[in-house]
Amino acid sequence: xxxxxxxxxxxxxxxxxxxxxxxxxxxxxxxxxxxxxxxxxxxxxxxxxxxxxxxxxxxxxxxxxxxxxxxxxxxxxxxxxxxxxxxxxxxxxxxxxxxxxxxxxxxxxxxxxxxxxxxxxxxxxxxxxxxxxxxxxxxxxxxxxxxxxxxxxxxxxxxxxxxxxxxxxxxxxxxxxxxxxxxxxxxxxxxxxxxxxxxxxxxxxxxxxxxxxxxxxxxxxxxxxxx
Amino acid sequence: xxxxxxxxxxxxxxxxxxxxxxxxxxxxxxxxxxxxxxxxxxxxxxxxxxxxxxxxxxxxxxxxxxxxxxxxxxxxxxxxxxxxxxxxxxxxxxxxxxxxxxxxxxxxxxxxxxxxxxxxxxxxxxxxxxxxxxxxxxxxxxxxxxxxxxxxxxxxxxxxxxxxxxxxxxxxxxxxxxxxxxxxxxxxxxxxxxxxxxxxxxxxxxxxxxxxxxxxxxxxxxxxxxxxxxxxxxxxxxxxxxxxxxxxx
Numbered sequence: 001x002x003x004x005x006x007x008x009x010x011x012x013x014x015x016x017x018x019x020x021x022x023x024x025x026x027x028x029x030x031x032x033x034x035x036x037x038x039x040x041x042x043x044x045x046x047x048x049x050x051x052x053x054x055x056x057x058x059x060x061x062x063x064x065x066x067x068x069x070x071x072x073x074x075x076x077x078x079x080x081x082x083x084x085x086x087x088x089x090x091x092x093x094x095x096x097x098x099x100x101x102x103x104x105x106x107x108x109x110x111x112x113x114x115x116x117x118x119x120x121x122x123x124x125x126x127x128x129x130x131x132x133x134x135x136x137x138x139x140x141x142x143x144x145x146x147x148x149x150x151x152x153x154x155x156x157x158x159x160x161x162x163x164x165x166x167x168x169x170x171x172x173x174x175x176x177x178x179x180x181x182x183x184x185x186x187x188x189x190x191x192x193x194x195x196x197x198x199x200x201x202x203x204x205x206x207x208x209x210x211x212x213x214x215x216x217x218x219x220x221x222x223x224x225x226x227x
Numbered sequence: 228x229x230x231x232x233x234x235x236x237x238x239x240x241x242x243x244x245x246x247x248x249x250x251x252x253x254x255x256x257x258x259x260x261x262x263x264x265x266x267x268x269x270x271x272x273x274x275x276x277x278x279x280x281x282x283x284x285x286x287x288x289x290x291x292x293x294x295x296x297x298x299x300x301x302x303x304x305x306x307x308x309x310x311x312x313x314x315x316x317x318x319x320x321x322x323x324x325x326x327x328x329x330x331x332x333x334x335x336x337x338x339x340x341x342x343x344x345x346x347x348x349x350x351x352x353x354x355x356x357x358x359x360x361x362x363x364x365x366x367x368x369x370x371x372x373x374x375x376x377x378x379x380x381x382x383x384x385x386x387x388x389x390x391x392x393x394x395x396x397x398x399x400x401x402x403x404x405x406x407x408x409x410x411x412x413x414x415x416x417x418x419x420x421x422x423x424x425x426x427x428x429x430x431x432x433x434x435x436x437x438x439x440x441x442x443x444x445x446x447x448x449x450x451x452x453x454x455x456x457x458x459x460x461x462x463x464x465x466x467x468x469x470x471x472x473x474x475x476x
Binding site: 020021024025028170171172174175178179181182185186188189192193196205206208209212213216219220223 | 326348349369388409423425427429446447450458461463468
């Protein structure tokens, strides 16, 4: 499974409309791909928050009376001549802009959520339809995503590698040999997956294997960096 | 002259033999043996983090845990900690900053329903006759993992180099994960097992044997996925360069 398919399935997972088979495949991918797992966590927390907060905004007691009191205070402070001045005829836009928008707290919150959802939806639709510079550009975008992910992972690996190299001098010769031998095996798996991806950049299995072996490499480096 | 030469040679041999015997006896003396017994309730959790050495866990018919450890180096220490529902042995943290502490070989006899969570940096792990919710065996580098007669709802076995052998039953709704970089993975389960699975082997070495059916999907021989029986439990296997083999129990 590639990351794009995964992220589409994440929505189904959160909605609870995912099939058992897709869920299994998705979970397998999420274990391997930290980026997708992070998307899933973010989305789950946003949806969870919206669900828990739905209808729970506390309205002030006697809301109408409160707004009337506020209006009275404002009107009392305005000079009486303002009210006496005849209002010149205004355009539709002018009337719209000049209108007083009185929103309660729940209305304000609902409007904010609606705006956020609308903007997200428009962005997603826009990116899908026009963001890729035409259908022929989609594979290039996917390929660059894979490269980006590999590059990001490699940055983290480089950091841990440096830590390991600093500590290596303290290790016994046996431990150094064990580490090098096992790292060589993992590096071989990484190299094989990269070779396969060079031949076929859209090969999901090689992408999955690459993710797994980079995770293995990171885990081994982290473990040995403490020694 | 000849006699003198022979005497010298005999002396030399005698001194050599004496030195060899002394070094052997020092080695034996340097090894420590630790043996402890702990009371255990039902579903006790055994958590062991070793650095190097063999770990053997097997069930016995007693409500207690027996821990035996053979410690190679004198500077190594093993400090088991028991709480209400668990026994924790963390060799890594007990020996932090002590340098190379050599091999520590563990043998644990535990109640059959124990949760077993084992880790080691190097060395073999053997677990036998456990019926519980968890059996986890993780070798960070090299070592074989042999799980025999296991019935658990979650089983995880992972190493970089070494074979993994699982012999047992899958529980309905259970979750099973096996992963090796260089070694063979063998799954020996009853013929009527129900599971859905994904098995990946870039080396194209997957033998489904009796568990093959026409609904299974093969991706270029490098990955197999699908349902066997009703698909009640979930199985994931990854092996980069070794063989994945399914066997009927």
